[in-house]
Amino acid sequence: MAEQVLMLALSPTMEEGTIVTWHKKEGDSIAQSDILCEVETDKATMEYESVNEGTLLKILVSDGGQAKVGDPIAVVGEPGEDISGLDKAAERKAEPAAATAQPAAPEPAAPQPAAPQPAAPQPAAPQPAAPQVSAGQLKASPLARKMATEHGIDMRVLQGSGPAGRIVKRDIEKALRQVASRGPAEAVGIQGPAGPAFIPTAAGPTAKDERIPLSGKRKIIAQRLAESKFSAPHYYLRIDVDAGAMMAARQRLNARLPKDPVGKVSPNAFLIKFVAETLKKYPVVNSSWQGDAILRFGKIDIALAVAQEDGLITPVVRDCGAKGIVQIDRDLKLLIDKARNNKLTPEEYNGATFTISSLGTSGILEFTAIINPPGSAILAVGRIHNAPVAGEDGTISVRSQMILTLSCDHRVIDGAVGAAFLSDLKAFIEYPIDLLY
Amino acid sequence: MPVIAFRQALRDAMDEELARDQNVILMGEEVAQYNGAYKVSQGLLDKYGPDRIIDTPITEEGFTGAGIGAALVGLRPIVEWMTLNFSAQAFDQVLNNAAKMLSMSGGQLKVPIVFRGPNGPAEYLSSQHSQSFQAFYTHIPGIKVVAPSTPYDAKGMLKSAVRDDNPVIFLETEMMYGLKGEVPEEEYLVPLGKAEIKRAGEEVTLISFSKPMQTILEAADVLEKEGYSAEVIDLRSLRPLDEEAVYSSVVKTNRCVIVDNDWPMASFGSYLGWLISKNCFDSLDAPVEMVAMEDVPMPYNHALELAVQPSVEKIVAAAKRVMYV
Numbered sequence: 001m002a003e004q005v006l007m008l009a010l011s012p013t014m015e016e017g018t019i020v021t022w023h024k025k026e027g028d029s030i031a032q033s034d035i036l037c038e039v040e041t042d043k044a045t046m047e048y049e050s051v052n053e054g055t056l057l058k059i060l061v062s063d064g065g066q067a068k069v070g071d072p073i074a075v076v077g078e079p080g081e082d083i084s085g086l087d088k089a090a091e092r093k094a095e096p097a098a099a100t101a102q103p104a105a106p107e108p109a110a111p112q113p114a115a116p117q118p119a120a121p122q123p124a125a126p127q128p129a130a131p132q133v134s135a136g137q138l139k140a141s142p143l144a145r146k147m148a149t150e151h152g153i154d155m156r157v158l159q160g161s162g163p164a165g166r167i168v169k170r171d172i173e174k175a176l177r178q179v180a181s182r183g184p185a186e187a188v189g190i191q192g193p194a195g196p197a198f199i200p201t202a203a204g205p206t207a208k209d210e211r212i213p214l215s216g217k218r219k220i221i222a223q224r225l226a227e228s229k230f231s232a233p234h235y236y237l238r239i240d241v242d243a244g245a246m247m248a249a250r251q252r253l254n255a256r257l258p259k260d261p262v263g264k265v266s267p268n269a270f271l272i273k274f275v276a277e278t279l280k281k282y283p284v285v286n287s288s289w290q291g292d293a294i295l296r297f298g299k300i301d302i303a304l305a306v307a308q309e310d311g312l313i314t315p316v317v318r319d320c321g322a323k324g325i326v327q328i329d330r331d332l333k334l335l336i337d338k339a340r341n342n343k344l345t346p347e348e349y350n351g352a353t354f355t356i357s358s359l360g361t362s363g364i365l366e367f368t369a370i371i372n373p374p375g376s377a378i379l380a381v382g383r384i385h386n387a388p389v390a391g392e393d394g395t396i397s398v399r400s401q402m403i404l405t406l407s408c409d410h411r412v413i414d415g416a417v418g419a420a421f422l423s424d425l426k427a428f429i430e431y432p433i434d435l436l437y
Numbered sequence: 438m439p440v441i442a443f444r445q446a447l448r449d450a451m452d453e454e455l456a457r458d459q460n461v462i463l464m465g466e467e468v469a470q471y472n473g474a475y476k477v478s479q480g481l482l483d484k485y486g487p488d489r490i491i492d493t494p495i496t497e498e499g500f501t502g503a504g505i506g507a508a509l510v511g512l513r514p515i516v517e518w519m520t521l522n523f524s525a526q527a528f529d530q531v532l533n534n535a536a537k538m539l540s541m542s543g544g545q546l547k548v549p550i551v552f553r554g555p556n557g558p559a560e561y562l563s564s565q566h567s568q569s570f571q572a573f574y575t576h577i578p579g580i581k582v583v584a585p586s587t588p589y590d591a592k593g594m595l596k597s598a599v600r601d602d603n604p605v606i607f608l609e610t611e612m613m614y615g616l617k618g619e620v621p622e623e624e625y626l627v628p629l630g631k632a633e634i635k636r637a638g639e640e641v642t643l644i645s646f647s648k649p650m651q652t653i654l655e656a657a658d659v660l661e662k663e664g665y666s667a668e669v670i671d672l673r674s675l676r677p678l679d680e681e682a683v684y685s686s687v688v689k690t691n692r693c694v695i696v697d698n699d700w701p702m703a704s705f706g707s708y709l710g711w712l713i714s715k716n717c718f719d720s721l722d723a724p725v726e727m728v729a730m731e732d733v734p735m736p737y738n739h740a741l742e743l744a745v746q747p748s749v750e751k752i753v754a755a756a757k758r759v760m761y762v
Contacts, residue, residue: 142721
């Protein structure tokens with residue numbers, strides 16, 4: 001039976017591809033793994049290998065044409081076969097067409113003998129087997145759905161190995177094995193700015209395994225971070241910063257402030273202010289990937305990741321660009337207090353344009369954090385510590401050092417821009433007077 | 438334990454029941470003087486005489502109706518249909534009398550009768566004599582339908598059928614009459630309505646009944662050689678159906694192939710497939726597969742005759758489809 005050849009996701013982030021050249025023409029016979037055509041994806045031009053066998057009966061999207069992932073681009077079958085109903089390219093609609101994989105075939109419910117879709121060729125992604133977030137209708141066996149629910153697996157990030165990409169039991173089992181072997185995911189910025197907020201319970205390993213049902217919050221954390229990590233191509237920039245000037249400035253400020261019941265201004269308030277001022281110079285870092293556009297935010301709303309007993313939350317200090325350090329500190333203390341008591345409203349923790357995560361109080365020297373959408377970058381702040389530093393003149397002195405690691409979404413922020421941002425941030429922290437220039 | 442053929446197991450069952458209960462009679466075409474078209478009733482006329490082993494005219498509707506009448510007034514007849522194909526002539530008697538009397542009389546009239554005979558394709562019998570009747574009969578509330586696959590079950594279930602107060606359609610197969618198997622000498626009964634796990638397995642459940650059991654056991658061997666573990670269920674009884682046995686297996690293996698040597702549309706196998714899809718939905722990793730007879734009248738050509746029926750190859754392929762291998 002004739003079958004449609006569908007546009008495949010040839011990169012993890014690909015939603016649409018452009019046919020550069022067809023290597024086969026109508027009437028050519030096709031074997032599995034033959035190169036059908038070249039497809040320009042969002043990243044590169046890839047060769048499309050056929051999973052079908054037969055004769056190329058019709059090309060639906062010709063050279064230069066575009067097709068969304070899942071849209072038919074050709075029909076393969078036996079010579080002379082009736083392909084009416086299969087020979088229409090997908091209608092271009094504004095919204096992503098759902099379930100385009102099912103052609104309106106004349107035969108009712110004919111089982112598709114489609115070969116399993118090959119795994120999309122992997123670009124050099126840092127994440128092992130970076131899965132794609134599939135668009136449209138999710139195909140999964142009932143058992144796979146049940147298992148995914150039980151284990152809290154987001155099936156949208158899995159590649160199904162069954163017919164037409166159906167997710168089946170073995171795909172879930174594979175995902176579970178991967179999770180088990182990979183261990184806990186990379187450090188997710190969890191931190192309370194003052195004092196050890198995250199105290200692990202003393203419970204040692206018990207003899208029996210225990211299944212902990214997922215809380216709503218845990219599900220959201222898992223889903224949002226997986227979505228971010230698996231859809232935003234992260235890269236990381238690390239820089240050493242001398243925190244001496246900042247800490248000295250903080251000391252002077254705190255000495256001058258009247259004895260305030262609210263307490264001393266925290267280093268985080270300083271950092272937020274420095275970041276806000278640097279963002280003013282680099283609005284591209286204060287932006288969001290929107291799929292079809294980049295949204296450049298009009299305000300600088302900076303979140304701070306705060307650990308809670310049952311997860312973490314990111315309260316947002318609004319409009320940091322227009323606030324002074326003391327004001328930022330007061331806002332922050334109110335928000336952190338609410339966060340600890342689970343009192344934050346969605347308006348207070350959603351929509352950060354940039355996020356800071358610090359694990360310094362836990363003694364962590366440096367780490368990488370996962371970007372907190374809709375922002376495109378997150379700054380991971382390590383512990384301020386004394387370290388020997390070689391000066392430009394070759395002398396070694398002990399300085400108060402802090403390691404900053406910036407995670408950027410490459411779709412929005414190119415490496416040079418991220419690097420320039422981080423370098424300027426370092427300069428601000430080391431020479432705060434520069435803020436006035 | 439003695440090894441005897443399927444036909445002898447049936448004969449022994451009837452012999453024991455005829456001896457045990459004076460009300461048991463056997464009637465049908467050629468059952469007495471000719472000793473049965475397939476020699477199932479061999480020797481019974483000599484032993485029990487013409488009052489209890491009765492040759493009938495070639496009038497299926499007539500002798501089926503006579504049997505039902507005899508059952509209504511207290512006998513426990515075994516009616517042999519020379520083949521189930523001929524039971525089409527008697528269908529009205531089964532559908533409207535045997536199956537309905539208990540219900541229509543408010544429980545006053547029971548019909549303890551067994552209709553037995555070979556069902557389904559044999560060889561070189563073409564379109565009109567190769568048909569499977571399980572779908573027609575299991576469709577009807579008020580009767581039981583059983584289809585054993587071994588001499589042991591044939592004997593134990595036929596004895597249970599004779600003692601059952603409901604009409605029982607007892608499906609045999611011409612190609613199985615010579616099948617040999619161990620049958621104990623001492624008396625035993627096999628209950629109606631109980632499936633049997635013929636072989637335990639982990640990755641796919643293969644379900645059938647009657648003659649295709651041999652085919653699915655062979656298919657399970659082939660799968661095992663290739664490294665796949667199949668659980669094999671012999672339903673033995675189609676109505677009542679041992680749903681529990683089926684569901685607990687499918688819940689374990691997550692995959693199921695039903696083999697029913699009958700046309701696929703509106704068949705017993707398709708109904709069982711629906712039951713499994715409904716009751717094991719969250720345990721299924723693949724759609725339930727069914728290997729049925731092709732949807733055509735049986736061809737006379739022998740190669741085609743074999744080609745339209747379930748085969749080891751077809752069953753193995755279906756099992757691999759549901760295992761995604």
